[in-house]
Each structure stands twice: as C-alpha cells, then as structure tokens.
Amino acid sequence: MKTRVLTAVAIATLLATTAFAADQSCQTQAAEKKLAGAAKTSFIKKCEKDATAAATTACEGQATDKKLAGAAKTSFVKKCVKDSTAATK
Numbered sequence: 001m002k003t004r005v006l007t008a009v010a011i012a013t014l015l016a017t018t019a020f021a022a023d024q025s026c027q028t029q030a031a032e033k034k035l036a037g038a039a040k041t042s043f044i045k046k047c048e049k050d051a052t053a054a055a056t057t058a059c060e061g062q063a064t065d066k067k068l069a070g071a072a073k074t075s076f077v078k079k080c081v082k083d084s085t086a087a088t089k
Contacts, residue, residue: 026051048085055084
C-alpha cells in the first residue's frame with residue numbers, strides 16, 4: 001500500500017514538473033523555430049493544450065489510484081489540473 005502511494009506521489013511530482021517544463025519548452029521551441037505573430041500564437045496554444053491534456057491524464061490516473069468516483073473525482077481532477085497548469089501561466 002505504501003509503495004502504491006509513493007509511486008503516485010512520484011508520478012504527480014514528475015508530471016507537475018513536466019507541465020511547467022512544457023510551457024517553458026513551448027516558448028523556447030517557438031523562439032528556436034523563429035515563429036512570430038499568428039504562427040507563434042497558434043504553436044504555443046497547441047503546445048499548452050497538449051501539456052494540459054497530459055496533466056489531465058495524469059490527474060485522472062491519480063484519482064483512480066485514490067479510488068475516487070463521481071463528484072469527488074471530478075473535483076479532484078479539476079483542482080489537480082489547475083494546480084499543474086498554474087505554474088505554466
């Protein structure tokens with residue numbers, strides 16, 4: 001049981017770090033590609049959307065590990081995604 005909890009915590013930390021790094025990476029990638037204007041905006045928007053999708057998947061996995069269902073699961077996932085993506089804004 002402890003191993004499962006520690007694994008979930010490790011995954012959550014990794015994904016939160018990944019979400020933050022993804023935003024920095026999106027800006028960096030756009031700069032490296034020398035994108036400007038609408039192309040840059042579109043690229044960053046898609047990149048951030050992909051990072052949010054990854055965070056949602058991770059948070060849903062955590063909710064499953066915690067055996068949450070219904071409103072509790074929805075609330076947990078919403079807060080988890082918000083916390084994961086808050087660092088990116």
